[in-house]
Amino acid sequence: MAGLEIISDQGYRIDGRRSSELRKVCARMGVFTQADGSAYIEQGNTKALATVYGPHEVRKGRGKIQHDRAVVNCQFSMATFSTGERKSRPKGDRRSQEMSMHLRQTFEAVIVTELFPRSQIDIYVQILQADGGNYCACVNAATLAVIDAGIPMKDYVCACTAGFIQDSPLLDISYVEESAGAPFLTVAMMPKSEQIVLLEMNSRLHADNMEKVLDLATQGCKDVFAVLDRHVRDHVSESHALMTAS
Amino acid sequence: MKEVPMSTCEREFILKAIRDRKRIDGRQTYDYRRLKVSFGMERGCCIVDLGDTKVLAQVSGKIEEPKKNRPTEGSIIINLELSPMASPAFEPGRPTESGIEMNRILERNIRDSRAVDTESLCIVAGEKVWSIRADVHVLNDEGNIMDAASIAAITALSHFRRPDVSVMGEEVTVHSPEDRDPVPLSVHHMPVCVTFAFFDQGEFLLVDPNRSEERVMDGRMVVGMNMHREICTLMMSGGMLLVKEQVLRCSQIATVKVAEIIELIQRALDKDAQARQAGEKCGFAESVPTNKITTNRKEATAIDTTAAAQQASQVIQEAGPVDKPMSNMLVQAPGTVQIGEGLVNTWDVDDEDMESEEKEGREKSVTNGREAVATSKPTERKRPVKAGEGTVSHAEGSDSEEEETVMLFQGDDETKSTEEPDSTALMQPSNSDKPAKKKGKKKKAAQK
Numbered sequence: 001m002a003g004l005e006i007i008s009d010q011g012y013r014i015d016g017r018r019s020s021e022l023r024k025v026c027a028r029m030g031v032f033t034q035a036d037g038s039a040y041i042e043q044g045n046t047k048a049l050a051t052v053y054g055p056h057e058v059r060k061g062r063g064k065i066q067h068d069r070a071v072v073n074c075q076f077s078m079a080t081f082s083t084g085e086r087k088s089r090p091k092g093d094r095r096s097q098e099m100s101m102h103l104r105q106t107f108e109a110v111i112v113t114e115l116f117p118r119s120q121i122d123i124y125v126q127i128l129q130a131d132g133g134n135y136c137a138c139v140n141a142a143t144l145a146v147i148d149a150g151i152p153m154k155d156y157v158c159a160c161t162a163g164f165i166q167d168s169p170l171l172d173i174s175y176v177e178e179s180a181g182a183p184f185l186t187v188a189m190m191p192k193s194e195q196i197v198l199l200e201m202n203s204r205l206h207a208d209n210m211e212k213v214l215d216l217a218t219q220g221c222k223d224v225f226a227v228l229d230r231h232v233r234d235h236v237s238e239s240h241a242l243m244t245a246s
Numbered sequence: 247m248k249e250v251p252m253s254t255c256e257r258e259f260i261l262k263a264i265r266d267r268k269r270i271d272g273r274q275t276y277d278y279r280r281l282k283v284s285f286g287m288e289r290g291c292c293i294v295d296l297g298d299t300k301v302l303a304q305v306s307g308k309i310e311e312p313k314k315n316r317p318t319e320g321s322i323i324i325n326l327e328l329s330p331m332a333s334p335a336f337e338p339g340r341p342t343e344s345g346i347e348m349n350r351i352l353e354r355n356i357r358d359s360r361a362v363d364t365e366s367l368c369i370v371a372g373e374k375v376w377s378i379r380a381d382v383h384v385l386n387d388e389g390n391i392m393d394a395a396s397i398a399a400i401t402a403l404s405h406f407r408r409p410d411v412s413v414m415g416e417e418v419t420v421h422s423p424e425d426r427d428p429v430p431l432s433v434h435h436m437p438v439c440v441t442f443a444f445f446d447q448g449e450f451l452l453v454d455p456n457r458s459e460e461r462v463m464d465g466r467m468v469v470g471m472n473m474h475r476e477i478c479t480l481m482m483s484g485g486m487l488l489v490k491e492q493v494l495r496c497s498q499i500a501t502v503k504v505a506e507i508i509e510l511i512q513r514a515l516d517k518d519a520q521a522r523q524a525g526e527k528c529g530f531a532e533s534v535p536t537n538k539i540t541t542n543r544k545e546a547t548a549i550d551t552t553a554a555a556q557q558a559s560q561v562i563q564e565a566g567p568v569d570k571p572m573s574n575m576l577v578q579a580p581g582t583v584q585i586g587e588g589l590v591n592t593w594d595v596d597d598e599d600m601e602s603e604e605k606e607g608r609e610k611s612v613t614n615g616r617e618a619v620a621t622s623k624p625t626e627r628k629r630p631v632k633a634g635e636g637t638v639s640h641a642e643g644s645d646s647e648e649e650e651t652v653m654l655f656q657g658d659d660e661t662k663s664t665e666e667p668d669s670t671a672l673m674q675p676s677n678s679d680k681p682a683k684k685k686g687k688k689k690k691a692a693q694k
Binding site: 094095097098101102105108109181183185190193194195196197198199200201202203204205206207208210211214215218 | 484486493500
């Protein structure tokens with residue numbers, strides 16, 4: 001990977017983006033009929049699908065019941081065909097378990113769980129194609145799905161990565177940039193209040209550069225929010241038009 | 247076993263203390279508990295004590311085939327074991343969610359930050375590489391396992407020596423430690439985790455939360471950092487929300503803490519290296535008799551004694567010079583010791599005061615005759631000593647007890663008086679107008 005040039009002299013990245021540019025975000029809400037809420041998102045070549053069931057009564061494990069709030073249950077999986085090499089285990093390995101846990105923590109903090117005591121909300125997320133920023137795609141897809149299910153949240157929760165390569169911060173890094181071994185930061189935040197819900201960092205980053213990267217990631221989350229919000233509004237006005245037409 | 251939930255009252259107490267900027271164990275907000283790093287007999291074995299939290303790390307290495315996509319790199323495996331021994335909340339068998347999270351943080355902190363050079367672990371590209379495994383066992387959970395585990399893991403990796411290997415053509419020889427000195431792993435930097443606990447939705451922050459603080463906290467943030475102020479891992483999770491400033495503040499605090507911790511680790515490593523070189527005893531077996539690693543010992547608690555010391559020095563200043571200590575034992579014969587008789591009473595302090603008062607009184611308002619008596623006293627005092635007459639008592643009304651002592655005395659008159667000149671002399675002033683009661687306490691001798 002050493003010979004690979006992540007940023008060209010002209011300041012373009014491998015896929016032709018500028019350093020503070022997001023990949024193209026495409027989203028659709030309400031892709032399944034059985035689920036209470038569902039969404040599909042594409043962030044560049046990363047594709048994720050999310051479904052939400054609930055709030056419903058707590059199924060397996062009555063011991064999990066919380067008398068004052070809802071239990072959030074998350075499951076992350078990666079399709080066997082999502083990566084370059086076929087994945088033998090779509091879920092249940094350490095990385096997926098960790099991802100499931102992070103998703104759960106994120107949505108526990110954002111969903112107003114106090115409104116649904118003694119109940120459970122299930123969020124299932126699957127990565128169909130992995131090209132960097134899996135966690136972000138999952139969070140964004142799950143946000144849309146939760147909105148689609150009509151479950152109240154404090155705010156949208158948007159996630160974005162930011163890396164620091166060749167002394168410059170890069171937004172929304174792809175798989176190639178990720179595997180170059182440079183540090184990158186994953187942030188999930190509520191864009192309006194700029195409150196960080198989850199923060200994760202890999203590799204080595206000097207503390208002085210932290211602020212720059214964090215600022216860029218914050219900006220990225222806000223950009224993602226703008227896109228998601230537009231999709232939600234489009235979706236709602238579309239379904240409203242359909243309902244009034246009939 | 248499910249953990250017993252914390253009572254609301256205890257929870258409120260801890261939270262209230264934190265709001266008053268106090269911690270239940272008396273530490274300051276940014277204080278770590280006592281950190282101790284000790285090593286085992288074998289290379290690559292390290293025990294870390296963080297307060298009462300105890301974590302053991304053991305590093306081992308074996309030769310195996312490399313991964314296909316990385317033929318020239320060895321592997322580092324870090325395994326965190328939360329055994330039920332450490333806390334009843336840990337179940338045997340499958341690792342729990344929090345266990346996996348901590349293990350991942352450890353892996354990211356040490357492996358993904360490339361703290362240990364993996365390319366130097368290659369023996370034959372694509373065929374044989376070293377696989378280094380660090381097993382981190384939590385022995386006792388008193389809060390903040392994360393920091394203790396990260397310290398233990400990186401220290402054990404730095405302490406570990408792998409056997410030297412040489413390649414001759416196709417043949418790979420692993421040399422025994424006697425044959426060739428084992429080689430250390432090349433550790434580029436030492437990343438250490440610092441855990442921050444947040445309370446009241448991120449309003450209050452504590453470093454190194456102990457067990458009860460951990461149970462009360464809203465969420466935590468783990469910052470893994472090395473000496474060069476490089477953040478190696480950052481993990482914030484739990485049901486709390488933070489703003490950017492808090493994250494940056496944490497990274498600043500972590501900088502200071504990490505520098506302290508790494509210095510301590512370095513010192514421990516150096517000390518151990520010296521001990522090993524000098525051929526001194528080291529390791530667990532050595533630590534047990536000296537109570538270094540057993541828990542049956544109580545750490546000395548630091549207490550603020552400045553106020554007490556001040557008071558003490560004041561008392562000393564006011565007290566003035568202390569009387570010369572005098573021998574207050576008298577060996578009569580082998581096996582018998584006399585105390586009391588013929589010695590001055592050091593208990594009855596106001597006795598002397600009274601005497602001096604009396605003296606003053608006398609000196610002020612007495613007749614010439616009396617004064618004469620007073621002046622003559624010194625000579626009188628010395629007299630028995632010089633003359634070797636033995637002690638002379640002017641006591642009136644001696645009781646039976648006194649009589650007995652008298653009997654004892656008579657045989658040894660000479661020695662006694664020479665041995666105890668001071669006491670006899672000092673005792674003299676009490677002779678004149680003392681109340682009988684007081685004199686009774688004092689020593690008497692036989693009337694000649």
